Amino acid sequence: MEQNDWRKSVVYQIYPKSFNDTTGSGEGDIQGIIEKLDYLQYLGVDYLWLTPVYESPMNDNGYDISNYYKINERFGTIEDLKSLIAKAHQRNLKIMMDIVINHTSTDHEWFKKAYEDQESPYRDYYFFRRSADNKPPTNWESKFGGNAWKYDPKTESYYLHLFDVTQADLNWDNPEVRKALYDVINYWIDFGVDGFRFDVINLISKGEFKDSQYIGKEFYTDGPRVHEYLHEMNQHTFGNREMMTVGEMSSTTIEDCIKYSNPERQELSSVFNFHHLKVDYVNGEKWTNAKLNFHKLKEILMEWQLGIYDGNGWNAIFWCNHDQPRVVSRFGDDSTPHNHQESAKMLATVLHMLQGTPYIYQGEEIGMTDPHFNDINQYRDVESLNAYDNMKERGFEESEILEILGQKSRDNSRTPVQWSNLENAGFTTGQPWIDIPENYRSINVETAINDENSVLHTYRKLIQLRHEHDIVTYGSIEPLHMEHDKLFIYKRHYNEETWLIIANFSKESCEIPADINLEGEVMITNGTITGNQITGFGSIVIQQ
Secondary structure (H helix, E strand, O other): OOOOOHHHOOEEEEOHHHOOOOOOOOOOOHHHHHHOHHHHHHHOOOEEEEOOOEEOOOOOOOOOOOEEEEEOOOOOOHHHHHHHHHHHHHOOOEEEEEEOOOEEEOOOHHHHHHHHOOOOHHHHHEOEEOOOOOOOOOOOEOOOOOEOEEEEOOOOEEEEOOOOOOEEEEOOOOHHHHHHHHHHHHHHHHHOOOEEEEOOHHHOOOOOOOOOOOOOHHHOOOOOOHHHHHHHHHHHOOOOOOOEEEEEOOOOOHHHHHHHHOHHHOOOOEEEOOHHHHOOOEOOEOOOOOOOOHHHHHHHHHHHHHHHHHOOOOEEEEOOOOOOOOHHHHOOOOOOHHHHHHHHHHHHHHHHOOOOEEEEEOOHHHOOOOOOOOOHHHOOOHHHHHHHHHHHHOOOOHHHHHHHHHHHOHHHHOOOOOOOOOHHHHOOOOOOOOOOOHHHHOOOHHHHHOOOOOHHHHHHHHHHHHHHOHHHHHOEEEEEOOOOOOEEEEEEEEOOEEEEEEEEOOOOOEEOOOOOOOOOEEEEEOOOEEOOEEOOOOEEEEEO
16 A cells, blocks of 8 residues: 555644643644644654634634634634644645534624524525424434524524534535535635544434434434535545545444445545443433443444444544543543553553554643543533533532543543643643643653653654554454453454554453463563563553
8 A cells, every 4th residue: 555545644633722822822822833843743643633723702612613714813813824734744744624514603604694684595504493382493402401492582483503502503405505615625625734624524414303202313413415415525625635534423323434434435534433432421421420331442442443444434543532531531540650651551552553543632642631620610611511500400419510520521631731841831821721730740741752651652653653564554453352351452464464452451460361372573562461461551562
């Protein structure tokens, strides 16, 4: 295979607000990204995915776009973005824009015109519905809590918002909407970006507006015309360009994800799914206090690995992003410096040896942890604050709510990148928009670069292995000993080559099953194998 195959790439996700602040505003900016390009080149990644930097009231931190063609002044200017792309390209780094086309902000010009004038053609850009008894048209729930319909007393009608009340869903059945969105995508392609991440893209096709036995998901998840629309988008925008695309797929299926990402169908390059990140939910409920279900984690990861591989689709693989807690706190152990470091390395190895395109979320590569906030006033996220109010109403104790938020809040991953042990972790000279974890004095980029045994150097080595060995990208996968309570074991096969991956999810030493052949060349390890014992949080990759 060609060395420049995008499938050999590693993507680094940047959440600009928390990445690097050059102005002292307390929030990161585009110049802050430019300032760190040499570091990202040193890390070895190929693509930089920026979460939305467009004009936005920031009710959902940029995922509520009010103008697709303008840059949010808080992050900088269009010239700053142009400079970022040029300077990234000089370092062989590609830029992937995050684009939200399931909904717009209610501050968007389209929505304002639709809201002001019932006769406006923009009215049909959204879902405005009347109901006979002045109740919401359906019982669908918003993913941020409450009913998914917002009442407009002026016109005695409701508009649909599957997310925040200020994020109105777009009507993709209207060809004018689709054309307008394709124009947006083509504008950014011409601007010079190298790829797109499409937010909740599998929700764009709405089915019938009926009451649901659950919360409405069955009427809009992987909806009736979604594949038709994605193929059309592909053909009208990036389809004939050398571009990498990834779709965020909410509550999706393997069958649909194969369709989304099989190259013959000309929809998207790859897909995110989140099933493996619900293994610490109780009965599918996020706002619960629960530990990792290790067997479920292995089962889901392997089901998707095998299913996508067999269907000629392509996975995006990841532990962390701006919507998920930090994996070392979640599935590892951040209670002691030793356990923190070893479990972070082990989790990195497990993920990066899977098939798919790995995504590293800013700070993950140094083992950043959840902040362990102990006061509701430290939280900023709209979803978390809504959940707090909801749990209060349901009679939860304050301490219980804070424990659940401490485990599940999106703010866990939104604290600023810890660059150094200087004040505010070297992130800003001002007041950070959200508190910085106290452990920044020991967990930071500067310290990690200077420690050859750091988590950072494990990530650099894993990226290098993917770039140099085709088996990591193209090899098939063979799960082993799936019933084991502590070990995650699998093999990769490509041509005549086999790699064995063993990872211990326990802090205790553990016996490796007797039928596992440990002979071969060690490609990377953070543990020790003595006889057939592997150390706590140990991991090893053996070329056989």
